[in-house]
Amino acid sequence: MAKQNKTESWEYAPSLEGTSHIQLKKKYDLFIDGKWVKPTSGKYFSSINPANEELLAEVAHANEADVDLAVKAARKAYNNVWSKMAPLERAKYIYRIARLMQERAREFAVIESLDAGKTIRESRDIDVPLACNHFFYYAGWADKLEYAFPNRKVESLGVAGQIIPWNFPLLMAAWKIAPALATGNTVVLKPAETTSLTALKLAEIIEESGLPAGVVNIVTGYGDTGAAIVNHPDVNKIAFTGSTAVGKIIQKAIAGTTKKSTLELGGKSANIIFDDAPIDQAVEGIVNGIFFNQGHVCCAGSRLFVQENIADKVIRKLKQRMESLYVGNPLDKNTDIGAINSKEQLETINKYIQIGKNEGAEIYQTKCDLPKKGYYCPPTIFTNVAQSNIIAQEEIFGPVLTIQTFRTVDEVIQKANNSPYGLAAGVWTDKGSRIFNLTTKLRAGVVWANTYNKFDPTSPFGGYKESGFGREGGLHGLNAYVKLN
Amino acid sequence: MEPISFLNIPTSPSIDKVGVEERVARFQTRSIKNESKRQGLKMVLSMIDLTTLEGKDTPGKVKQMCYKAQHLHDLHPGLPTVAAVCVYPSMVAVARKELKNASVKIASVSTVFPAGQAPLEVKITDTKFAVDAGADEIDMVISRGKFLSGEYNFVFDEIAAIKEACGKARLKVILETGELATLDNVRKASDIAIYAGADFIKTSTGKIQPAATMQVTYTMLMAIRDYFDETGIMIGMKPAGGISTSKLALHNLVMVKEILGDAWLNNHWFRFGASSLANDVLMQIMKTETGVYQSSDYFTID
Amino acid sequence: MSRLEILKTYKIYIGGQFPRTESGRYYTPFDKKGKPLANICLSSRKDVRNAVVAARKAFGSWSERSAFNRGQILYRIAEMLEGRRAQFIDELIQQGLTKANAEKEVNLSIDRIVYYAGWCDKFNQVLSSVNPVSSAHFNFSTCEPMGVVGIISEQTSSLIGLVSMLMPAICGGNTAVVLASEKLPLCAVTFAEVLNSSDVPGGVVNILTGSTSEMAPTLASHMDVNALITSQLDDSLKKNLSVAAVDNLKRNYEFTADWSKPESQGLNYISDLQEIKTTWHPIENIGGATSSY
Structure with a gap:
């Protein structure tokens, strides 16, 4: 047989977790x-x-x-x-x-x-x-x-x-x-x-x-x-x-x-990427920050701040990464993003997506096929966002990320803290002294440096302010x- | 336009190893079942560089391997051949004679594999010898000692020189990641190799542990991705050493698919350097066909 | 002929300055015998606002100052108070205390300040933790000051209540807006003079005199105040303030201690005004040099 040299697509077959062993009463x-x-x-x-x-x-x-x-x-x-x-x-x-x-x-x-x-x-x-x-x-x-x-x-x-x-x-x-x-x-x-x-x-x-x-x-x-x-x-x-x-x-x-x-x-936590960050891990951190649990996370890194000189690159990488996320049946072991928890919550998320569009922010959603039945929302990011946009201020509680750029350390600290909330924050940089500068000045109860959305029974969790x-x-x-x- | 040299290639990004481990763990939770598994396993077979790189290699051993390369398991029709055989320069002629014009490629290690501790002229001669003997592909090693002492220019220029010596043969550059110690180094070496003219980058010689861990392969795939996004040029990837099970091989394919996309999922752009992987894959294929767990006694070990 | 005594003018303390209330109003508290104590500023809502602005402005540099330095400054307050103890004793007697009780209150106040001065560079060690998480991360929790603390002083004392409630707040790096005891305000203003001469930066402590029921709701509802502490308020005011404090989710504590007791001090008064911040960072190569990468 001739060797395979042509490009073909390779898709993951459904791999459903069994439900026969569970016992639910009526x-x-x-x-x-x-x-x-x-x-x-x-x-x-x-x-x-x-x-x-x-x-x-x-x-x-x-x-x-x-x-x-x-x-x-x-x-x-x-x-x-x-x-x-x-x-x-x-x-x-x-x-x-x-x-x-x-x-x-x-x-x-x-x-x-x-x-x-x-x-x-x-x-x-x-x-x-x-x-x-x-x-x-x-x-x-x-x-x-x-x-x-x-x-x-x-x-x-x-x-x-x-x-x-x-x-x-x-x-x-x-x-x-x-x-x-x-x-x-x-x-x-x-x-x-x-x-x-x-x-x-x-x-x-x-x-x-x-x-x-x-x-x-x-x-x-x-x-x-x-x-x-x-x-x-x-x-x-x-x-x-x-x-x-x-x-x-x-x-x-x-x-x-x-x-x-x-x-x-609630929260509207800032996730901050500096130009010297381990960029591919930072992109993972962004994904983990906002798409973990369909974005139904109080400490979700829903406000992304990227240093201006790497913004194009980070956004390009983020979009690529988003395209490899599978949205669909939560019981499929290969699903990355499952169903929105309820019809009401899906309506809330869609309302905010509409607000974002009306505010003139630029939307990008992945091109995945969503199941016909059930409540689903594709991973969504907004670029060209200003701090004063509603989508950058209010908690959406869904897979929706706003992206702003920043230029200096002082600017990003001020913008990150410029919120009634103070639950969590993320900082991505290779420079240790800068990490400690930020982790000290960010008014938030949990600060993840070069990681995001990590939890442990031994680790105190909770917020500042509202x-x-x-x-x-x-x-x-x-x-x-x-x-x- | 300025000629490409080490001085004007982009700065390699830093790598956080814990983050890489987490990402790799995600690939490992992909569940590959049924048709995907059958398709994936056949793809793995077709991507194998069947390898023998021993001091004790003989023409007889190489001949047997060349036969196996084309007849993986004749009891089961419809299987692909492997991508290539990989041998020392002295065995290239033997392999060429055996394979004739078959589609199985001949890869030869060169540049005084595996240590690479020789002058450039010797390495060029080594390379040309293999190419002249009929090698389609050259697997060179980089000078790790020079790399670790910060002589990146030297490493860059050496790769460029070997690339020139390769002529039409495709060049795979072995980073020997087990000696580079950190993922930051793996990334930097990948970037140097790619910009210096590598057609493929390859993890390891197989002589040093650890070899092709998923973390290393991931890091190298990201370098290929970035280069493609910058230039539109595709570079191949070859993890070698340590991939001996079907499961691990499939996880590698998952990684290639999700980082680089389907365009890389063929043996022109992706290879496994392995000697014992083929039989494990064959056993798995037979298991999926028959539903019965297999024994290695029923699969030949050339 | 006897000499005419110079009376002291009692002013309020905002941002390191001693202005009169912007409202121009005053009130006259009386001693037990019905004799007027002094004319005291009847501060307004705008004074509260100005005080909060001053406290917010001072917060950054006060909270980022080294803990050792804060300890030095608090100890300096004790030194200055010791130097002016006679004046405080006089004022306390004027406000109805016996000489013995007045001396006791001043002594206890000085000692309490020394107590909290010592905590400045120690409480974070006691209250922090390194948390042994299961993943490859270093994880630790430390204290950070909450920000601007509104303090409604206990009403029945002129000095010790104020000192007991204020010191743990600034010890921990917070800045404060203090409403002095309405009926016994003299020591509060004199204490402001002590603070002002003790290297305490302007705005770290702001002290207002006047009607508690007028000023407290403004302080309790102010969106830029992070915490509110009260002591022995009557129930209806306490409830109103608690409700008002909800709008920006102020941390709201009622301290029920009898401040005249030596044991009415402790780490908990500091920790109540601290946020716990938890920081995570990856650790490369956990599992030792032999693990494969």
């Missing part, structure tokens, strides 16, 4: 006091797969009465069991939960991808392992709190009400529950209405782990359910991750009460759930 009740409880209203809502708009399960809609039951259960568990338990025993329960999660990691990953639209690669390699590791990390703190706060007497707060978003459903549940339990609090947690399923699977694991009834309660529902938690008089602590607008409503609602709060809110307050992760994350005397 209908999920509320997990209160260690039992599965029907909602008092009898109402359920649909959780759908955003990748194909098919129904996954019916989920209970908790109202005030249900939340009250959950808080009462949490209070009872706090008073009678959890606050009295020897710290090491508490630790062992948390370790056990971590192990059980690990054993069912693939099931969690598949359900997360089905429910949230995120790619199986990310849920399998990032979300689920990080969630398990978060429980492992905080488990070990339970009997070592006196080392975290030297010279202070550490007390738990009581009942923690926790409200989490839809972008990292299981991971956020882990970020909330693990430190709360380790410090001796009990929990009432509400997942986001579009992504309840992995939190409910976690409830099954918690049930299986033998954790005393009422220590963790999962109540599903919409904003009204969250409001019932926030306003419940017997909740000692509110931990919220979500939009800045809702964060402010919560903070106003608890003003004048003794409730403590931590808020992890990106919220308090830290999650690491030693500093314990602070949110303790009273120090």
Whole structure:
């Protein structure tokens, strides 16, 4: 046979993650006091797969009465069991939960991808392992709190009400529950209405782990359910991750009460590329910064600043790289960008894309074919953007990047800080002293230098300014759930 | 226009190794199944430079290898031949006699492979000898000692001189990345080789470990990409040494596809320098055809 | 014939200057016996605004100053206060304290300043961490000052409350706008004179006198104030301020301590006014020289 010398195209055949091993119920009740409880209203809502708009399960809609039951259960568990338990025993329960999660990691990953639209690669390699590791990390703190706060007497707060978003459903549940339990609090947690399923699977694991009834309660529902938690008089602590607008409503609602709060809110983080940066890795960092999890990331590097003398090159490389991103079925192992979490969010993103066009920014979208059904948005960048454009100021929460150029270090620091937000920032340069100059002056809670969107249980995460307050992760994350005397 | 010399080639970008490792890990998570896998494996076979570079090589050994190059596994019809055989200059004539006008190319290492520690005249003579004996392709080594001591001009000029000596033969420039220590050096050496006239850049001699790691190949592919974007000229790539499994070979193809595109996915622009890869690929092809896991006892080892 | 005493004019302190309130208004607090203490500036919303602008302007260089240098300056404040202790004791007596209590309050104030002076170049070591992440990155968390801190001084003391709330803020590199105790404002203004003679750069501390209920909402709602600390406010004002503070998500703390107690000081008052910043950077070649690249 003649040797192959002609150019042919080589495409990746679909490589779908199997779903036969996962177990989903048709209908999920509320997990209160260690039992599965029907909602008092009898109402359920649909959780759908955003990748194909098919129904996954019916989920209970908790109202005030249900939340009250959950808080009462949490209070009872706090008073009678959890606050009295020897710290090491508490630790062992948390370790056990971590192990059980690990054993069912693939099931969690598949359900997360089905429910949230995120790619199986990310849920399998990032979300689920990080969630398990978060429980492992905080488990070990339970009997070592006196080392975290030297010279202070550490007390738990009581009942923690926790409200989490839809972008990292299981991971956020882990970020909330693990430190709360380790410090001796009990929990009432509400997942986001579009992504309840992995939190409910976690409830099954918690049930299986033998954790005393009422220590963790999962109540599903919409904003009204969250409001019932926030306003419940017997909740000692509110931990919220979500939009800045809702964060402010919560903070106003608890003003004048003794409730403590931590808020992890929105962002419009700057990712800054200097001309001496490792350019190909920087391009990866840009991609990772804005297209990770379809851009549904509060710390997404959504404002790109490129030094003017390399802007053309960086944009050319970025476009090339974007063309190798596969958008499509989240369950395909080769998919890089999955489905937008919900119809509403897709509409929001499209609204901002239209605004960007109206503002005169130049749009570039990859030429990928999008699936006919489901909610999808191709990777999108805007060039010719000014700081005063709406798309460069407001959080879009989708795969949409704005690109501005800069000329000097001072200019880019000022522009990067010129935002009500302050969650994260990225800096790319080969020069160490410049990195430290920038990491010091950027007003943001997390600064990634020559990398982006990295997370670890040991690493504190949280923002400055309107990106919220308090830290999650690491030693500093314990602070949110303790009273120090 | 100024003649191209080391002094006026673009500055090589710096490389962050951790970032490269992360990028490479992404290629490794690509899942190649079914038809893609069958197609990919055949492509791998067609890209192999079947190699023997031993002090103990004999005409007999080279003859056997030349036969294998054209008859990879006759029990399974429809397989491609390999791209080339790769031998020492002294064996080029043997290979030419054996292959006659077959489409399998003859590549010869030269420039006092593998160390390259000889004067330029010797290297030119070595190269011309191979070309005259019928080599289609020359795999030269760069002077790593000169490179590491900062004599980039020397390295550049030497490559240019060998390129001239090659005549019509295509020149593959071996960087011997295992001796260059850092990815920054790999990138710089790639740029020097490309601008000095390499038709191909190649990772390794196979005599030094580590050889063709994906991180190194990635770095070299990015140099080729940048050169293409600057000039519109395509350069070939040959990872050599250390690629002995089908999986690794397919990951390399994924990398080529996603960095350079389908235009490079053929043996005119991409080669594997390997001796044991072919049989692993054959076993994998038989597995995909028959559904049964294979034994090396059923695949010849010329 | 007895000599006519020269009365002190109490002014406010903004950006290192001692202006009168831009409003031209004043008020007269009385001592326990009903005797007027002095004419005190009744600062306005615009004074609050000017003070915040001055504090913001001073923030950059104060926060970037070396921690050691900040410690030197705080210690200098203690030295200057020690030198003028008689004046503070007099003012405290004037405002109703016994001599013994007045002396105790001044002594405690000086000691507290020395305490926080010492923390300047130490708290970050205690509160920071190197985080052992699983990937090939070096990761550390350090403290950074929040920025401009609004301080509504505790109302029942003239000096110790102000000192106790202010020192941890500037120790950590923040700048401050302080609303002095409405009824007991004398020491606040005199303390501003101490600050002004202690190498504290202008604008780092700004002190306003006047009506707390008038000024506090402006300070609490100001979008360029990063944190608000109060102490023992009445519930309704506290709630109003908490709501007002939400619009730019000010960090809002109520310190409930009895400042006259020696133990009412500590690292937590510093850390409450610090942000934690986490920095990541790749580490090449983790796993040792033998690993392949």
